[in-house]
Amino acid sequence: MKPIFRRIAVIGKYREPVAGAAPASAQQIIEGIVQFIIRQGCEPTLEAETAASMGLDGYHTLDVDGIGGHCDLCLVVGGDGTMLGVGRRLAGYGTPLVGINQGRLGFITDIPLQGYEAALTAILHGEYEEDVRPLMQARVMRGDTCVFEALALNDVVVNRGSTSGMVELRVEVDGVFVSNQRADGLIVASPTGSTAYALSAGGPMLHPSIPGWVLVPIAPHMLSNRPIVLPDASEIAIEIAGGRDISANFDMQSLASLQHGDRVVVRRSAHRVCFLHPRGWSYFSTLRKKLRWNEGGS
Known part of the structure; x- marks a missing residue:
């Protein structure tokens, strides 16, 4: 039986080269995965920066956009943070993603890494x-001008600086006023x-099949300001009404120094990310492992 995926990309977690070389172990991991792909009768492509940072020569390389246009599947070697960045960049191409975790089990x-061959x-x-x-x-939005735009897979966060006081935010959903909030910030997840961050701030967990967002205040001044689940067809607008050193974060992308009157507008993207998991994968099994449910029980 031949593989159904023929052209397979590999993107690894890497740092900018230090003294001209990446750790040998990281290089060996990526090269081992590439050789595995070849043994399966498939065509490997290394993401160009991964190859350059790890000193892997002699393989076909493409940038991320090239991978989206050329490859049938992308293997992401790293953790959830690496996957978030790759997922955003490849979403427009519809390239399915498989995550190989170098450390602890990730959510996505x-x-x-140990024994990845059988699953792959x-x-x-x-x-x-x-x-x-x-x-x-x-x-x-600053007036009628868009000063920053980004995709996010996890969340959009508006929050205060490390030394400033609370922020004052005006929240609308589909153009309808919801509330004025004084808090350390607000998360749309x-x-x-x-x-992720929304859970640590007291928000609920949403099953991935639920078409919704969760709006979670961070340390609100009024305890009656509670998390709320909204349909993901809604447009959420957060206006900066007061406070200093306010920033907006879109997964790991940041825009600092928001001004009073700026509006952070969040809506559902036309793009989605497709992850492939081993047969038998369960969202609840992942929660049990990551959140250590049932530990200490009989």
Whole structure:
């Protein structure tokens, strides 16, 4: 039986080269995965910066946009943070992603490095669970001008600086006024991001199949300001009404120094990210492992 994916990209977690070389272990991991792909009868492509930073020569390379236009599948080697960045950049191409985790089990990079061959062999031959996640599209509007625009897979966060006081925010949903909030900030999270910063701020976990956002205040001045779940067809607008050193964060992308009157507008993107998991993968199994449910029980 031949693999159903022929052209497979590999993107690794890397740092900018220090003294001209990456750690040998990282190089060996990526090269081992590339050689595995070749043994499966598939065509490997290394993301260009991954290859350059790890000193891997002699392989076909493309930038991320080239991978989106050329490859059938992308293997992301790293953690959830690496996957977030790759997912945003490849979402417009519809390229499915598989995560190989170099450390602890991730929420979306769930194949452990040890023994990845068996899981990948099955996926390459069509034995997998498909997991489609929505993306958020966010804009920062200054009057009628968009001064920043980004996609986010996890969340959009408006918050205060490390030394300033509370921020004052005016929140609208679909043009309807919801509330004025004084807090350390406000999180708009997708179901994927509901288990990240939003969870630590007291928000609920949303199953990935729920078409919703969760709006979570960070340390609100009024305890009656509670998290709320909204349909992801809604447009959420957060206006900066007061405070200093206010910033907006879109996953790991940041815009500092928001001004009074700026509006952070969040809506559902037209693009989605498709993750492939080993057959038998379960969202609840991931929660049990990551959140250590049932530990200490009988």
